[in-house]
Amino acid sequence: LSKASYEDIISVDEIGNKIAESITDYFSNKENINLINSFKENGLNLQENENKSLNSDKLKGLTFVVSGKFLNFSREKIQDEIKINEGRVSKSLSSKTNYLIAGKNMGPKKKIKADKLKISIITEDEFMKMI
Numbered sequence: 001l002s003k004a005s006y007e008d009i010i011s012v013d014e015i016g017n018k019i020a021e022s023i024t025d026y027f028s029n030k031e032n033i034n035l036i037n038s039f040k041e042n043g044l045n046l047q048e049n050e051n052k053s054l055n056s057d058k059l060k061g062l063t064f065v066v067s068g069k070f071l072n073f074s075r076e077k078i079q080d081e082i083k084i085n086e087g088r089v090s091k092s093l094s095s096k097t098n099y100l101i102a103g104k105n106m107g108p109k110k111k112i113k114a115d116k117l118k119i120s121i122i123t124e125d126e127f128m129k130m131i
Contacts (some may be wrong), residue, residue, distance in 0.1 A: 001023065001027070001032070002027045002036065004023075005024070006020050007026045009023050009024065011027070013035055013074060013075075013076070015129070018032075024043075025122075026081075029046050048068055055084055055085070056084075056085050056086070056131070057085065057086045058085045058086070058087075058130065058131055059082055059085040059086055059087030059130065059131065060085075060086040060087070062087045062088070062098045062099065063087070063088040063089075063096055063097050063099075063100075064082050064087055064088070064089055064090070064097070064098065064099045064100075064101055064127075065090050065091070065093050065100050065101070065110075065119075066078050066082075066089065066090075066101045066103075067095055067100060067101070067102060067103065067106040067107065067110050067123065068103025068104050068105050068106035069103045069104045069105055070104075070124045070125060071103075071104075071124065072128075073124065075103070077105050078101060078124070078127065081131055083129075084131050091119060093110060093113045093114055093119060094117070095117055095120040097114075097117065097119050097121050098119070098120065099119065099120050099121075099127070100114045100119050100120070100121045100122070101122055101123070101124065101127050102121050102122070102123065103124060
């Protein structure tokens with residue numbers, strides 16, 4: 001993050017001008033960089049653990065469509081969790097879809113189609129309980 005450009009940061013979903021500017025300003029301040037370096041020198045691990053999610057087969061054989069905006073996780077993070085737990089992610093609803101994970105501002109057509117195909121519609125919280 002400290003090496004990301006303003007353009008890199010602004011390209012992230014749901015990050016606007018003010019946040020991107022704030023992040024780049026923070027990392028351009030030498031005192032902040034010195035503080036971060038001090039943390040590193042004292043043993044603080046600032047690297048993301050790539051295997052922080054537990055791999056499982058809890059979702060094996062299940063297909064999900066993820067739609068809308070979510071409170072706790074990005075759509076991409078939810079899709080990653082599905083894959084990590086051996087589920088399948090689809091972009092569109094079909095008779096092979098098991099669950100529609102519905103966030104805010106999901107299109108009404110998706111709900112109608114899910115109801116018509118008898119696809120279970122679940123929330124972000126309900127999905128997290130599954131894994």
